[in-house]
Amino acid sequence: MKKSYLKSPDLLPIRQKDRKITKLGYSFMWVGMVVVLATFAIGGAGVISLSLPWVILATMIGSLAIGFFISLIADIGIEHGLSFPVYMRAPFGTIGTHIPSITRGLAASMWFGINTYFGATAMNGILTILFGFDNWFVCFLIFAIFQLVNTAMGIKSIERFADLAAPIILLISIWMYISLSGTATTAGRDVWGWAEKPVSGSAAFSAFLVVIFSNMGFWATLSADIPSISRFIKAPVNEKNWFKRNKGSLIGNLIAMPLTQTFMIIIGAVSYIAVLNYDPVVALQKAASGIILAILLLMVVLAQWSTNTAANVVPAATIFSNVGGPRFPFWAGVITAGIVGTIVQPWTLFGVIIPILLFVGGILSAIVGILFADYYLIRKRRVNVPELYEDHGQYKYLGGVNLAGFIAWILGAVASYFVPNYGFLVGFVVGAGIYYVLAKYWWFKKYRQAEIEDPNDEKYLGISVGRDWVIDDKGLESVFEEIPNNVDLY
Numbered sequence: 421m422k423k424s425y426l427k428s429p430d431l432l433p434i435r436q437k438d439r440k441i442t443k444l445g446y447s448f449m450w451v452g453m454v455v456v457l458a459t460f461a462i463g464g465a466g467v468i469s470l471s472l473p474w475v476i477l478a479t480m481i482g483s484l485a486i487g488f489f490i491s492l493i494a495d496i497g498i499e500h501g502l503s504f505p506v507y508m509r510a511p512f513g514t515i516g517t518h519i520p521s522i523t524r525g526l527a528a529s530m531w532f533g534i535n536t537y538f539g540a541t542a543m544n545g546i547l548t549i550l551f552g553f554d555n556w557f558v559c560f561l562i563f564a565i566f567q568l569v570n571t572a573m574g575i576k577s578i579e580r581f582a583d584l585a586a587p588i589i590l591l592i593s594i595w596m597y598i599s600l601s602g603t604a605t606t607a608g609r610d611v612w613g614w615a616e617k618p619v620s621g622s623a624a625f626s627a628f629l630v631v632i633f634s635n636m637g638f639w640a641t642l643s644a645d646i647p648s649i650s651r652f653i654k655a656p657v658n659e660k661n662w663f664k665r666n667k668g669s670l671i672g673n674l675i676a677m678p679l680t681q682t683f684m685i686i687i688g689a690v691s692y693i694a695v696l697n698y699d700p701v702v703a704l705q706k707a708a709s710g711i712i713l714a715i716l717l718l719m720v721v722l723a724q725w726s727t728n729t730a731a732n733v734v735p736a737a738t739i740f741s742n743v744g745g746p747r748f749p750f751w752a753g754v755i756t757a758g759i760v761g762t763i764v765q766p767w768t769l770f771g772v773i774i775p776i777l778l779f780v781g782g783i784l785s786a787i788v789g790i791l792f793a794d795y796y797l798i799r800k801r802r803v804n805v806p807e808l809y810e811d812h813g814q815y816k817y818l819g820g821v822n823l824a825g826f827i828a829w830i831l832g833a834v835a836s837y838f839v840p841n842y843g844f845l846v847g848f849v850v851g852a853g854i855y856y857v858l859a860k861y862w863w864f865k866k867y868r869q870a871e872i873e874d875p876n877d878e879k880y881l882g883i884s885v886g887r888d889w890v891i892d893d894k895g896l897e898s899v900f901e902e903i904p905n906n907v908d909l910y
């Protein structure tokens with residue numbers, strides 16, 4: 421029997437028994453994701469015009485805010501086990517999903533390349549110290565392959581690496597903080613009071629906003645496609661309370677992430693204050709040497725690695741596998757992400773990272789707004805999941821495209837582009853507002869949606885009514901918790 425293009429095996433809903441990420445594991449994944457050289461850049465850029473306490477305050481506000489949005493969207497993965505590109509078939513259509521999701525896939529691949537490049541320079545530094553070997557491009561290729569293999573081995577393998585790397589990373593970063601603040605003091609600069617070109621009044625306010633929205637834009641990527649990860653988080657069955665059901669994700673998003681993010685921003689700032697360069701690889705090379713430097717550089721390698729697998733390769737590979745159809749499994753998506761991330765020549769991108777972050781944050785924030793409106797406001801968390809996998813089902817709309825989603829996305833992205841200082845919020849509000857009105861009063865009047873017409877819990881909810889969505893080649897079955905696990909239905 422010919423398989424539907426929409427039924428890639430790696431994109432089917434994740435069942436309860438296959439959800440393997442624990443609360444603690446997810447928090448470790450966040451520590452692993454947050455510690456990455458690009459995070460330091462926000463701190464370093466911040467202390468150019470603001471003193472460190474203000475940069476910290478702005479970071480806490482920004483990362484808590486984005487953690488809140490991440491948590492909202494993560495419920496799609498937790499409730500239904502759906503990944504980002506598959507859920508996006510609802511607000512954008514079974515074909516339309518590809519345009520916004522490839523946008524995100526490209527951003528993720530670029531990040532992969534940037535992070536791999538900096539990891540490769542650190543690895544090169546280590547090999548130079550130990551063996552006198554010096555060729556960063558060879559290091560780039562080797563490092564890329566290690567990370568891709570780690571990702572292709574699946575989400576549990578990523579978590580295991582984070583469990584190992586996160587504690588090491590944290591310990592070394594404390595050490596890094598101490599040694600860099602020593603360097604700053606020696607240079608006669610007070611870590612807690614210094615700013616390179618301090619500003620005041622409205623310029624200070626707008627610098628404060630830039631730090632808030634850089635932090636939000638930074639993780640805006642994950643607030644869109646967190647379902648691709650959260651679908652693997654263990655969650656309680658039959659739990660109607662949103663907070664209790666999402667506990668595994670909330671602790672990571674609202675505690676582990678903001679705390680680590682703030683700490684890393686401090687390190688980036690301190691390294692800028694110490695050596696006037698927010699690339700800690702450079703800062704470290706000025707502040708240490710020999711075997712100590714090699715250990716510090718090892719931390720950079722681990723940090724880049726644990727960010728890349730979870731935050732970049734998983735999302736990109738999930739998306740590419742969705743584009744490629746059932747013959748294009750997750751691992752093929754992983755390889756694609758690696759190739760794309762290399763050919764964009766990421767070593768040229770780091771200098772323009774803050775403007776890119778704000779820009780991409782804006783584009784993605786409209787998508788987050790649309791997801792929020794579609795999932796919570798319009799469908800009220802009920803989803804006719806089997807139809808997401810049907811070529812001619814209710815999400816086909818007009819030739820596979822939901823125009824309400826596209827119009828809202830374009831207007832939201834444009835709006836956020838014109839107010840870059842408030843990028844994420846404007847994109848979110850405009851995207852959500854326009855989508856809500858268009859979808860409710862126009863599109864879904866034309867294209868009827870079963871879960872909106874009949875918002876039945878038993879039919880359209882997932883884990884909170886004990887359901888595992890099971891998509892079968894032959895049709896549309898779903899299995900309830902009442903059926904014992906050991907009965908093989910198919």
Ligand SMILES: Nc1ccnc(=O)[nH]1
Pocket residue numbers: 456458528531532535638639641642727728731732
């Ligand atoms: N999605 C991402 C955001 C920030 N940094 C990354 O490496 N990836």
